[in-house]
Amino acid sequence: MSPFLTDPLLIAIATPLALALAIALGLTKRWSVRLAYGAFSVPFLAALHVWWHYAAAPKMGGYAFLTRYSTGLDGLGIGLKLGLNGISLPLFVMAGIVGLAAGLYALQSQAERLKIYVMLLLIMQGGLMGVFASVDVFYIYFFHELALIPTFIMVGIWGGRDRSYAAMKMTIYLTVGAMISLVGLIALYVKSGAHTFDLIALRAHLAAHPLSATLQHNIFGLLMFGFGILVSLWPLHTWAPLGYGAAPSANAMLHAGVLKKFGLYGLIQVAGPLLPAGAWHWAQPLAWVAVLGNILIVGLVTIAQRDLKQMIGYSSVMHMGYAFLGIAAGSALGVGGVVMMMVAHGLSVALLFMLATSIYHRTQSFAMDEMGGLAQPAPVLAACFVAATFASIGLPGFANFWGELMVFIALWKFAPLVTILAVSGVVISAIYGLRSIARIFFGPATEQMRAVAAKHPPVDLRWSEKAPVLILLAALLFIGFWPKSMSQAINETLATMSFREPAAPTQALPR
């Protein structure tokens, strides 16, 4: 056990939470904002630190940087056990990057009651780092909920149109999802007979004594629906576009970018490896729901959107369909692809939400019909938005490309027909992506746009906006051009896990 103060994972979790507590206890606004820059940077630096040192770090049970802190529940097999394996490392790094970008963006925004805004965002950040740093399933869930609560309050107070309705709807949907998955996790805890939530011990125990097929089907089903609601699995996705449409931008960045990945993370890290027979049982239905519902239906719905933020919200629901497909495919290649895609999608969707707000500041509207010609006064904004859209579509050079490619290859072996339908979904994303670029930035300005521009001439991105954009774009391109920086760790971990299709995972990922 490393000493308390040198554990990078604990520092990454505790720093934002400690500052949030200090703000709650009455820190002045000036100091809150100043210290918040630090509190958002510390998890980022810790993430870079562990990314750099992961390969060389000694590993135990597949986890590096393993530490354990007792909270008094050892008798129940619950303890704050922190560590990173190849699946959680990329997400931990992504959470650090997106958190810094969202934090910088929030701190320079002129939000009302900025102190509480920053405090809630810090709680969210601490929770997010905790989700991916925990080895104990209980704490994965616990930190997810911790990060979830600020969302409700932020949507309700700082949200846009329909915020009260959106906040209530989100709360109820997400509580349903969380309760179903909690029951699933308790079932796993009790029925495994291991009486521990420690993932390493659970894995070892279930490898030696697998559960019966029926139990696996039932528990995996609970987890799949519970986590599925949290990741906006069709047809339980309606909270997502509504909530993201209403959420303030920093909150939408963190929620859509990072927090929503919790459900997929739970399926990959917990449900899939522990319940392989259950995963196999549900693979076909899951694949069909994902491809028909999330990709095709929601994809067509996305095309029909006129509101920029709604469109991004729907497109993020659609991209979750690809992630479900990778999980359904189940091989190391498919799951590895999902991890890559989660990282890439987190970065790109956060970027899109942020740029959407920047566009709003210049057009005073989210309706794409009322924009046009914004590329001339704001070329840098246009370039960044184009790059973000390309990344989201999955063009080579951006991190998203590798994830989608791996998912498609893995899927071909599993269900060729589904693959064909899924690939056609890429065309859908290209349609709405390119069309939104054309409407917002090119062509003549609409009348409404001219009226707004006459009052407030649009300016290009300011440095306070550029900094978070550049952080996110740099990360997308870095991983896009050097996927090995992530995939090596993913590969090593997936090689040790038993997936349904144990075929040669060593050559699975691009090297």
Added chain:
Amino acid sequence: MNLEAVKLAAANNVWSAIFPEMMLGCIALLLLVLEMLLPPKHHEVIPDVAAAGLFGTLIGLVINWHPIWIGSETFNGLIRHTEAGQVMRGFFLTSALLVCLLARLTLRRQAMPRIEFYHIVLVVTAAMMLLAQSNHFVMLFVALETLTIGLYILVSYFRTSTASLEAGLKYLLMGALSSGMLLFGIVLLYGVAGNPALPAQSTQPLHYPELARFLAANPHHFLASLGIVFILAGVAFKIGAFPFQIWVPDVYQGAPTPVTAFLAVASKGAGFAVLLALCGAHGVFSAYAWLTTPILTAMAAATILFGNIAALTQHNVKRLIGLSGVSHAGFLILGVVASQTVPMAVGAIYFYLFAYLIASFAVFGVMSHLAGADDSDQELEHYSGLAKDSPFLATVLAVGLGSLAGIPPLAGFMGKLFVLMAAFQSGARWPLAIAALGVVISIYYYFGWIKAAFFETWTPPSESGGAPARPARTSVAPSAGLLLGALALASIALGFYQGPWGEWLARP
């Protein structure tokens, strides 16, 4: 009875074993004496004496946590001292202390005699402490009646308010009915267990171990089952479980806010102490688990559903918290059912009770600050804009309600989690599903309350054109602020770190 027998019986009276209870009785008398001796302008100090006395007793209890009497019976088997009894003593002392502190806020607004209030709270607390340790139905009944009669007075304490009087009358009638049912059940058991024709009949059939021995020897006796059902019904009245929850909303609304808190927390806790002693793993009725388990399981499920669904439509926050308390009772009954087979369920119940105590008093504290001259008129609309006017109160409210709703990382979540884990281990699947559903429903009204306090809504201008029709907001005194802040922090801290509590809970 000859002198020798009396001496023999008295030899078993260990008065120092019930020192905390006697202490409370003495302080209660002291308050009355002080009222007579002190000039009226110094009467302000008397509530402080009550609070200090409770606090001192609590400290004394904690220092002397493991007295030598643990595990033994005193007073000829009337009382049995257990670790669980110590926990419940601490629970009642803490809630009485908090009630006294809340009462200072609420009573200030009313032109009412004040000293008697604290006097009765102390007496009732002593009765609850004895109730939690009783080992004999006579002890149980005497303690229960002392407690209930005290509460009759407290509920109708604001005697100029019709709502308070109505609540008092309703509570009196319902309470008398439930006491009657309890007594009827006790009498049936007494008669059956004293029947010389039956195996293992006893000359002391009201003594818990004797009765348990008799019930184990006659596991399917009809009259005994009937008595058990009556006793369960009587206890269900006290904890407000379905179908005996009917008095809850009216009484909770009409009673003065501190008394509502006392009813919601301490009185409910007392009911569960009794229920655990009767229906727990080594309880008196454990031989009749075939009867109690299905009754309690169905009761738990119905209570959770009824409490949550009925709370959905409430606009008065006192009614709302009363009905949400009904659903909490359902969760706790689920824990009692689980405790028959799963050892950790007992610890889960105590943890839940303490988490409920901390969260409830945080909420009641905020309610006391927002209440106006009419204590029963506390509507959800009165909370609009609270986050702007007093961010501190709004935050405390949000933490308290979040903990009651069972949102991580607050203590209430851990309590719910432990109970759900225990219920799953005991194999109660469908009540578990209902409990999960109940949590989702409860989110709607708890969140609606938070929404009322935090989210800005448009309110129509009132007739007079001036301020909106709600009681004027008073500022938070530093001492009250400290208390509420401590309660909110305790809810958060207990969610993150359970420490010795967790170890006690998880002990094999």
